[in-house]
Amino acid sequence: MISLTEENYLKALIYLSSLAPGIEKKRDVSTSELASYLxxxxxxxxxxxxxxxxxxxxxxEKYKKITLTHSGERNGLKIVRRHRLWExxxxxxxxxxxxxxxxxxxxxxxxxxxxxxxxxxxxxGYPSFDPHGDPIPNKHGNIPQRxxxxxxxxxxxxxxxxxxxSDTSKDFLNYLEDxxxxxxxxxxxxxxxxxxxxxxxxxxxxxxxxxxxVADNLLVGGKFN
Amino acid sequence: MISLTEENYLKALIYLSSLAPGIEKKRDVSTSELASYLxxxxxxxxxxxxxxxxxxxxxxEKYKKITLTHSGERNGLKIVRRHRLWExxxxxxxxxxxxxxxxxxxxxxxxxxxxxxxxxxxxxGYPSFDPHGDPIPNKHGNIPQRxxxxxxxxxxxxxxxxxxxSDTSKDFLNYLEDxxxxxxxxxxxxxxxxxxxxxxxxxxxxxxxxxxxVADNLLVGGKFN
DNA sequence: TTAATTTTTTAGGCAATACTAAATATTATA
DNA sequence: TATAATATTTAGTATTGCCTAAAAAATTAA
Ligand SMILES: [Mn+2]
Ligand SMILES: [Mn+2]
Ligand SMILES: [Mn+2]
Ligand SMILES: [Mn+2]
Numbered sequence: 001m002i003s004l005t006e007e008n009y010l011k012a013l014i015y016l017s018s019l020a021p022g023i024e025k026k027r028d029v030s031t032s033e034l035a036s037y038l039x040x041x042x043x044x045x046x047x048x049x050x051x052x053x054x055x056x057x058x059x060x061e062k063y064k065k066i067t068l069t070h071s072g073e074r075n076g077l078k079i080v081r082r083h084r085l086w087e088x089x090x091x092x093x094x095x096x097x098x099x100x101x102x103x104x105x106x107x108x109x110x111x112x113x114x115x116x117x118x119x120x121x122x123x124x125g126y127p128s129f130d131p132h133g134d135p136i137p138n139k140h141g142n143i144p145q146r147x148x149x150x151x152x153x154x155x156x157x158x159x160x161x162x163x164x165x166s167d168t169s170k171d172f173l174n175y176l177e178d179x180x181x182x183x184x185x186x187x188x189x190x191x192x193x194x195x196x197x198x199x200x201x202x203x204x205x206x207x208x209x210x211x212x213x214v215a216d217n218l219l220v221g222g223k224f225n
Numbered sequence: 226m227i228s229l230t231e232e233n234y235l236k237a238l239i240y241l242s243s244l245a246p247g248i249e250k251k252r253d254v255s256t257s258e259l260a261s262y263l264x265x266x267x268x269x270x271x272x273x274x275x276x277x278x279x280x281x282x283x284x285x286e287k288y289k290k291i292t293l294t295h296s297g298e299r300n301g302l303k304i305v306r307r308h309r310l311w312e313x314x315x316x317x318x319x320x321x322x323x324x325x326x327x328x329x330x331x332x333x334x335x336x337x338x339x340x341x342x343x344x345x346x347x348x349x350g351y352p353s354f355d356p357h358g359d360p361i362p363n364k365h366g367n368i369p370q371r372x373x374x375x376x377x378x379x380x381x382x383x384x385x386x387x388x389x390x391s392d393t394s395k396d397f398l399n400y401l402e403d404x405x406x407x408x409x410x411x412x413x414x415x416x417x418x419x420x421x422x423x424x425x426x427x428x429x430x431x432x433x434x435x436x437x438x439v440a441d442n443l444l445v446g447g448k449f450n
Numbered sequence: 451t452t453a454a455t456t457t458t459t460t461a462g463g464c465a466a467t468a469c470t471a472a473a474t475a476t477t478a479t480a
Numbered sequence: 481t482a483t484a485a486t487a488t489t490t491a492g493t494a495t496t497g498c499c500t501a502a503a504a505a506a507t508t509a510a
Contacts (some may be wrong), residue, residue, distance in 0.1 A: 030458090040499095041481080042458065043501095047497075047498090096340070113332070119321070255486060266470080269490075
């Protein structure tokens with residue numbers, strides 16, 4: 001049995017080693033990195049590492065970096081799958097806001113019932129991406145891949161479609177909501193300002209200017225992607 | 226904040242003091258009764274009673290019986306509401322079996338989100354009774370009332386409809402499923418055997434004999450109830 | 451390459467939730 | 481009413497998961 005707390009450690013390890021934006025191939029994770037991500041003390045994390053190792057969920061030698069075992073990775077991906085399926089359920093079936101879904105999914109992801117997850121998956125029509133555009137691992141732990149690029153890299157005059165966001169903080173999502181930007185929104189790049197790397201865009205005949213930071217965190221694909 | 230464990234104690238207290246079959250008016254509950262219901266030792270329960278009292282959820286004087294405070298009762302009913310709404314969701318929206326829903330609802334009832342509960346309630350069309358026929362407290366803690374009687378009390382020749390079961394054990398529910406009996410099943414009482422108080426019944430042209438025990442645990446109403 | 455800094459581990463505590471065993475209070479019985 | 485049986489509480493222990501402070505190892509900088 002993997003406890004709720006252990007599940008959160010596994011999820012954090014999956015994130016830091018594989019899923020965090022910008023990671024190409026798997027990275028090893030340090031105790032302090034994990035501690036700071038979970039907002040816990042290193043000594044606390046260190047104790048948990050022993051338990052996770054005993055349960056064969058991680059590899060860890062004293063003073064060395066942490067890697068997930070096969071079992072740890074499979075279990076971690078299971079939790080990511082549940083989290084993203086629940087987010088999709090809350091968003092599409094219960095009309096929760098983009099901003100609210102994460103918090104509730106943080107609780108729902110720990111419900112232990114294979115059957116429940118599969119039933120929810122079916123109800124949703126086996127989605128590949130969650131409402132933030134993040135890929136939903138399938139029941140075998142395979143993660144759907146999709147080519148996206150940052151809005152910053154789109155050329156002047158081109159049209160693209162928002163596929164995902166690389167920042168899911170409330171502040172960012174709220175700002176996007178104000179701008180009427182969400183998943184599948186079409187954006188035309190009107191102009192690119194060399195000076196501050198901001199972009200002038202058009203959404204449904206409305207024009208806006210987006211800072212470099214915002215453009216960086218909007219992941220887009222071609223119009224027919 | 227009420228912990229998951231504390232929630233389970235409150236739910237047990239609501240059950241033992243008010244909801245258990247056969248309770249007319251509220252009863253006080255003893256430590257040992259609560260312990261045996263929760264399958265815990267009395268000493269464990271005794272410690273928890275102190276914490277619940279500190280949080281003003283129960284009234285308890287040393288060596289005396291336990292009663293719920295207003296706050297304890299409201300919080301307990303909230304959990305019962307969540308449990309029964311989730312059971313209804315699993316049964317009607319996800320096609321879970323009658324037998325499986327309770328276990329998963331035991332987990333889901335602890336998810337903390339007012340909004341989620343209200344959204345699920347709306348999705349279900351504000352049901353008054355769960356798939357076992359148990360009343361669902363509304364958001365103000367009011368419990369819908371309905372007149373039912375045991376199948377044992379139905380007179381020979383009369384037709385009635387199953388409204389609820391007073392035993393929700395897997396054994397009983399499985400047996401009912403074999404007999405094709407569920408909520409809203411119509412039953413005609415063909416004969417009542419004085420000797421062992423068993424009843425001969427007809428369900429959709431099929432005849433069965435039900436033992437006294439089974440008949441006692443089937444709660445029915447008039448055909449147009 | 452030694453010294454300073456940072457990271458990791460160990461040691462000792464604490465709160466929540468469980469247990470067993472023993473002490474104490476209450477209730478039932480003779 | 482005295483005693484036996486039962487119920488409740490207290491005392492002491494364990495595990496999980498968190499903390500602070502201090503020791504030890506590894507890394508970085510002088
Ligand atoms: Mn999320
Ligand atoms: Mn997401
Ligand atoms: Mn139930
Ligand atoms: Mn029920």
